[in-house]
Amino acid sequence: xxxxxxxxxxxFGLQQFRPFQQEIIERVIAGGDxxxxxxxxxxxxxxxxxxALQRPGLAIVISPLISLMKDQVxxxxxxxxxxxxxxxxxxxxxxxxxxxxxxxxxxxxxYVAPERMMKADFIQSLESVPxxxxxxxxxxxxxxxxxxxxxxxxxLGGLRDYFPDVxxxxxTATADPQTREDIVRVLGLHxxxxxxxxxxxxxxxxxxLEKHRPQAQLLHFLQGREKQAGIIYALSRKRVEEVTQHxxxxxxxxxxxxxxxxxxxxxRVQEQFLRDDLSIVVATVAFGMGIDKPNxxxxxxxxxxxxxxxxxxxxxxxxxxxxxAEALLLFGTQDxxxxxxxxxxxxxxxxxxxxxxxxxxxxxxxxxLTCRRRVLMGYLxxxxxxxxxxxxICLDPPEQFDAGVAARKVLSCVYRVGQSFGVKHVVDVLRxxxxxxxxxxxxERLSTYGIGAEYSQxxxxxxxxxxxxxxxxxxxxxxxxVLKLTARGQDILRVQENLxxxxxxxxxxxxxxxxxxxxxxxxxxxxxxxLRVLRKQLAEEKGxxxxxxxxxxxxxxxxxxxxxxxxxxxxxxxVGKVKLERHGAAFMDIISRAV
Numbered sequence: 001x002x003x004x005x006x007x008x009x010x011x012f013g014l015q016q017f018r019p020f021q022q023e024i025i026e027r028v029i030a031g032g033d034x035x036x037x038x039x040x041x042x043x044x045x046x047x048x049x050x051x052a053l054q055r056p057g058l059a060i061v062i063s064p065l066i067s068l069m070k071d072q073v074x075x076x077x078x079x080x081x082x083x084x085x086x087x088x089x090x091x092x093x094x095x096x097x098x099x100x101x102x103x104x105x106x107x108x109x110x111y112v113a114p115e116r117m118m119k120a121d122f123i124q125s126l127e128s129v130p131x132x133x134x135x136x137x138x139x140x141x142x143x144x145x146x147x148x149x150x151x152x153x154x155x156l157g158g159l160r161d162y163f164p165d166v167x168x169x170x171x172t173a174t175a176d177p178q179t180r181e182d183i184v185r186v187l188g189l190h191x192x193x194x195x196x197x198x199x200x201x202x203x204x205x206x207x208x209l210e211k212h213r214p215q216a217q218l219l220h221f222l223q224g225r226e227k228q229a230g231i232i233y234a235l236s237r238k239r240v241e242e243v244t245q246h247x248x249x250x251x252x253x254x255x256x257x258x259x260x261x262x263x264x265x266x267x268r269v270q271e272q273f274l275r276d277d278l279s280i281v282v283a284t285v286a287f288g289m290g291i292d293k294p295n296x297x298x299x300x301x302x303x304x305x306x307x308x309x310x311x312x313x314x315x316x317x318x319x320x321x322x323x324x325a326e327a328l329l330l331f332g333t334q335d336x337x338x339x340x341x342x343x344x345x346x347x348x349x350x351x352x353x354x355x356x357x358x359x360x361x362x363x364x365x366x367x368x369l370t371c372r373r374r375v376l377m378g379y380l381x382x383x384x385x386x387x388x389x390x391x392x393i394c395l396d397p398p399e400q401f402d403a404g405v406a407a408r409k410v411l412s413c414v415y416r417v418g419q420s421f422g423v424k425h426v427v428d429v430l431r432x433x434x435x436x437x438x439x440x441x442x443x444e445r446l447s448t449y450g451i452g453a454e455y456s457q458x459x460x461x462x463x464x465x466x467x468x469x470x471x472x473x474x475x476x477x478x479x480x481x482v483l484k485l486t487a488r489g490q491d492i493l494r495v496q497e498n499l500x501x502x503x504x505x506x507x508x509x510x511x512x513x514x515x516x517x518x519x520x521x522x523x524x525x526x527x528x529x530x531l532r533v534l535r536k537q538l539a540e541e542k543g544x545x546x547x548x549x550x551x552x553x554x555x556x557x558x559x560x561x562x563x564x565x566x567x568x569x570x571x572x573x574x575v576g577k578v579k580l581e582r583h584g585a586a587f588m589d590i591i592s593r594a595v
Contacts, residue, residue, distance in 0.1 A: 021046055028133055035169075041294070060126070060133070070085065073109075080577075086112050126163075136169070231299050233300065296325070308365055404497060410464050424461075
C-alpha cells in the first residue's frame, strides 16, 4: 500500500501534514472513531479524504450544503480522485450513473446530504457495499447546544446501528465544550479519540470599529482592496440590498445574496464569486457555510453577529489559504439593543438564557480593551499565553482617559430631556445643534444645551455608547430606543468621582497594499498576476473555480521560486502528479518568459 506521506505528496500535492492531521489519519485508517475540532482552513477535509484512499471500500461524507459538496468533488477530481455527490441536484440519469459507479466499486468518496443518507432505501443500498469510513462534516449541527442545530442532522445518531464496524469521524470548526460532548453522545462514537487543535488563525487580523458612519467606514476599508475577494455580512435582507446599491454607485461592483432572492440568482452570484468573476458579495448569514473558496481576503461584519461562534465561523471564511486576511466588525449600540429586544421575545426560558449568554460574550469581545484574539480564544476554551500582535488592540492599544466630567454631562443631558429621547438627540443637545427637533421641544433652553462643544459628534456617540455598555445608561428599545438613567448612572451624577473610559477611536487605519501584505516584490507580483490570468483561462475551459486549478498560495510560491523543471514544479506546495501532468507545461512556460 502507498504510504500516507506518498499519497499526501502525489495526490494532494502537499509537502507535509499540518498539526494533528497525521495522528487523525492514522487513527481512522486503523479503524478507530475520531472527533475533530479544527479551525476553518486548518485542513479538516484531508483527515477523511486521505484515509478514504488508504482503506478498502467507499467513504461516505455527509455534508449539509450542496455547494460545498460540489466544490470538494471538483477539487478531488482535479487531483485524479474518483469522487461524486448524490443529491437532489442530479437528474434521474445522473443519479443512476452515480449509483451504478457506487455498486461497481468505481468510487473512492461519495458526498451525500443528511436527509438523503437517512432514507431507508439508500441505507439498504449500502448494505452490499464495503464502507471505508463515514465522515460527518459540520458535526455541530447534531447538537441542540450548537449555534446551528438541524433536526435532520440529529437523526444521524441512528447510523451507528447500521454500520457498527465502520470507523466514524465527526468534524467541526466551531463547538464549545458542551457541544463537543453532545456530538459524541448523539453520534454514538465508540471509544472515540478527541483531537482538539488550536482555534487560532494567526493570519487573520481582527479589527473592531465603532459604527458611526458605516457606509463611509466601509468605503474607506475597501480602498486598495479592489482586486481582493471579500464577503460583507449584514443581518437583514433590506440592509444587504442597501449596502450593495451603495457600493455599486461608488464603483465597487458587488452582488447581494439572501434568502429572499430567487434560487437561480443566488446560484449565479455564488458561482460568479467562486470563479473570481465577482469580488464582493454582500450577504446575510445564509451565504458562506458552503463556500470552499480559499482566497477570500476579507470579511466585514456591517452589523454585529448574535454570538461569537457565528462570528468566528464567518470570519474564518477569510484566509483559508493561510495568507494574510482581514476581519472588520462595525460595532454599534443600536445593534446590541436590537439583539437584546429580539432575544427577549423568545418564550423559551432555557433557550433565552443560552442566547443571552452568547450575546453578552459577543458584546464583551467588541468592547474589549485587551487582545481580541485572547478574548475570542478564551471563549472557545483555549488560553493564549501572550497577546497576538495582529489585532487592532495589539497594534494600536486604546488610550484611556478620565471621562468623569464627560459622563456627567451626558447623564445630566439625558435627565434634562426627560429620559425620553435617543442617543443622537442627546448628542445634538450637548453639542448645541440648531435643528427643528431641538427647537420643537425647547431644548435649546436647557442648561445642558451646548455644554459639549469640546468633542465631535462621533466622540460623544462613542462616550455615550460606552456608558450604555458599562451600565450607566439603559437604551429602551421597546420605547423608541430612548435613553434612561440606571441606578449606577444616578450614583455617578451624585458623586464626583473619576471614571475611566477608552478614548473614542473614530479614526480609520492606513490601508496596506495587497502585494506588500503577501510579501512579494514587484517582479514576483507581476508574475503572480500573469499566472492568475492563465489559471482563470484554464478554469473557464474546465468549468471549475480557479482555485481548483491552483490556490493563490501555490501561485505565490511559483512566483517566488520560479520552477523550471518538472521536479521543481512538483516540489511546489499544492502541485500533485496529476496537476503536474495537466498544467505544468503551461505554467512553466509563463514563468520562463517572465522578466
